[in-house]
Amino acid sequence: MGEGLRYTVVGSPRLDEAVEVLRRAVFSKKPLVLAGLCEARYEGRAASEAEAGDKLVIVKADGSVIVHGLKGFKPLNWQPDTSYIGVESVEGEVRMTFVRRRPREVLEVRCREVGFIAVFESPVEGGYWMFLSEDEIRNAIASFPREVLGEDLVFPEKERRLREAGYADLYGYDSEGRPVIVEVKRVKAGEEAVRQLLRYVEKARNMGKRGVRGILAAPDISDAARSLLERSGLEFRRIDLKRVYGLLKSGRERRTLEEFLES
Amino acid sequence: MGEGLRYTVVGSPRLDEAVEVLRRAVFSKKPLVLAGLCEARYEGRAASEAEAGDKLVIVKADGSVIVHGLKGFKPLNWQPDTSYIGVESVEGEVRMTFVRRRPREVLEVRCREVGFIAVFESPVEGGYWMFLSEDEIRNAIASFPREVLGEDLVFPEKERRLREAGYADLYGYDSEGRPVIVEVKRVKAGEEAVRQLLRYVEKARNMGKRGVRGILAAPDISDAARSLLERSGLEFRRIDLKRVYGLLKSGRERRTLEEFLES
DNA sequence: CTCTGAATTTCGTGC
DNA sequence: GCACGAAGTTCAGAG
Numbered sequence: 001m002g003e004g005l006r007y008t009v010v011g012s013p014r015l016d017e018a019v020e021v022l023r024r025a026v027f028s029k030k031p032l033v034l035a036g037l038c039e040a041r042y043e044g045r046a047a048s049e050a051e052a053g054d055k056l057v058i059v060k061a062d063g064s065v066i067v068h069g070l071k072g073f074k075p076l077n078w079q080p081d082t083s084y085i086g087v088e089s090v091e092g093e094v095r096m097t098f099v100r101r102r103p104r105e106v107l108e109v110r111c112r113e114v115g116f117i118a119v120f121e122s123p124v125e126g127g128y129w130m131f132l133s134e135d136e137i138r139n140a141i142a143s144f145p146r147e148v149l150g151e152d153l154v155f156p157e158k159e160r161r162l163r164e165a166g167y168a169d170l171y172g173y174d175s176e177g178r179p180v181i182v183e184v185k186r187v188k189a190g191e192e193a194v195r196q197l198l199r200y201v202e203k204a205r206n207m208g209k210r211g212v213r214g215i216l217a218a219p220d221i222s223d224a225a226r227s228l229l230e231r232s233g234l235e236f237r238r239i240d241l242k243r244v245y246g247l248l249k250s251g252r253e254r255r256t257l258e259e260f261l262e263s
Numbered sequence: 264m265g266e267g268l269r270y271t272v273v274g275s276p277r278l279d280e281a282v283e284v285l286r287r288a289v290f291s292k293k294p295l296v297l298a299g300l301c302e303a304r305y306e307g308r309a310a311s312e313a314e315a316g317d318k319l320v321i322v323k324a325d326g327s328v329i330v331h332g333l334k335g336f337k338p339l340n341w342q343p344d345t346s347y348i349g350v351e352s353v354e355g356e357v358r359m360t361f362v363r364r365r366p367r368e369v370l371e372v373r374c375r376e377v378g379f380i381a382v383f384e385s386p387v388e389g390g391y392w393m394f395l396s397e398d399e400i401r402n403a404i405a406s407f408p409r410e411v412l413g414e415d416l417v418f419p420e421k422e423r424r425l426r427e428a429g430y431a432d433l434y435g436y437d438s439e440g441r442p443v444i445v446e447v448k449r450v451k452a453g454e455e456a457v458r459q460l461l462r463y464v465e466k467a468r469n470m471g472k473r474g475v476r477g478i479l480a481a482p483d484i485s486d487a488a489r490s491l492l493e494r495s496g497l498e499f500r501r502i503d504l505k506r507v508y509g510l511l512k513s514g515r516e517r518r519t520l521e522e523f524l525e526s
Numbered sequence: 527c528t529c530t531g532a533a534t535t536t537c538g539t540g541c
Numbered sequence: 542g543c544a545c546g547a548a549g550t551t552c553a554g555a556g
Binding site: 006007009011012031033035037039045046047048049050051052053054055056058060061062064066068069070071072073076078079080081113115116118120123124125126127128129130131132133186187195 | 296309332335
């Protein structure tokens with residue numbers, strides 16, 4: 001409040017006021033929220049229609065548009081990226097048109113009653129982190145194979161972090177020098193994960209590798225997937241996410257200590 | 264406006280006011296929107312943290328919670344279904360806690376500044392349709408195989424609408440009596456679609472069927488998928504979505520006419 | 527309950 | 542740009 005105007009909230013605006021406020025926000029690329037009795041129509045990769053009802057329309061500065069109904073997590077309509085936004089008053093309604101070029105999609109929102117419009121006048125962006133991703137589990141396996149998978153494995157390419165299309169998560173060797181392919185899943189593994197691993201193992205065998213082992217590493221596995229895995233001669237290793245988290249945390253601390261000693 | 268209070272909008276509320284308004288809305292299961300300078304912390308299947316910044320928090324009557332930042336289509340944090348919602352004031356902040364039992368997940372949103380809170384007092388739910396789903400394309404193929412796929416096929420089981428796990432979209436026979444399996448994709452088909460079809464065809468062959476044909480029906484196909492498909496001895500049929508839409512529409516009109524004649 | 531597959535999936539990354 | 546794979550995927554249907 002003392003830090004200057006952060007939000008403009010207009011309650012029950014007239015048609016022309018609503019259009020004016022929306023146009024100003026869209027033109028100056030300020031995020032906005034509109035609530036009201038609206039209909040929505042989408043045409044593009046599919047086609048859909050949302051009947052008149054209370055909707056919440058969110059328009060962000062990057063051009064993403066989200067139309068929420070009163071129920072559920074998923075939006076009724078949306079547009080992840082728009083190339084054109086139009087605001088007009090047509091037949092006593094506020095009409096917003098959101099066009100995306102590629103793929104060609106059009107989202108039209110018509111509001112016969114606008115409850116309020118809120119504009120973020122001086123938006124403050126905050127950072128965002130997510131931890132314990134699949135990639136971090138992969139790193140934990142590469143760094144601590146004994147602790148996570150229960151046997152000593154060597155992964156010469158463990159620094160290759162990004163997964164190329166058609167390549168498994170980890171390629172390495174066991175203590176007897178046999179090639180080992182590890183497929184990592186952060187959640188319970190299904191049949192698709194087994195088939196994926198099988199493809200990589202067969203590809204390696206076709207390239208002339210001998211005695212290739214395939215290991216599926218996941219917190220759990222479905223019965224059907226387990227069955228397919230055993231029929232395919234592959235192995236399953238259960239991983240303990242809490243343990244992995246602990247290993248990574250200690251790894252981080254160690255790294256921090258090393259950095260400290262280097263300084 | 265003439266129809267009674269539809270929204271309550273409170274701008275820049277004090278801490279205790281905000282808590283009061285939020286509690287009342289949550290308790291009476293009214294949808295609400297809050298905008299402000301907030302942080303969010305999630306712990307459950309993964310763990311994430313959103314730093315202080317402008318957030319839009321949406322809480323719906325069914326318990327779904329969505330936290331949007333200033334960018335992108337996807338929410339920063341969410342909870343599709345909550346079993347507990349808590350609202351308190353802690354250390355000069357509004358703290359909302361959203362708990363989900365299964366899977367066990369906790370989302371905590373702390374707001375150090377509340378720009379506004381809007382409550383939908385008498386929500387109006389609107390209907391929703393989506394058309395031209397994969398299932399409708401499948402129906403069009405079953406009803407008009409010549410028009411969509413360019414040859415006369417017969418699908419004895421075409422009325423089975425729901426796809427069971429491990430079963431292809433359509434089983435039928437061509438004009439020479441050979442079994443035909445059709446896999447339908449509403450969007451450009453990738454390698455995964457070809458592998459799926461191949462599994463179904465091989466399953467049918469293993470069950471003793473002879474001369475089984477596999478047809479992948481989609482608006483387009485990727486190069487890699489086309490290559491895999493040809494190596495696997497499967498067929499591709501390009502489908503024209505506009506044509507399918509037209510066929511279904513005429514089908515609907517016909518049905519309506521029949522209904523009219525029956526009445 | 528779990529499993530399976532679709533989604534206007536979106537999103538990132540490699541090519 | 543396209544393609545492939547992950548996602549706190551969500552969601553709906555079947556067993």
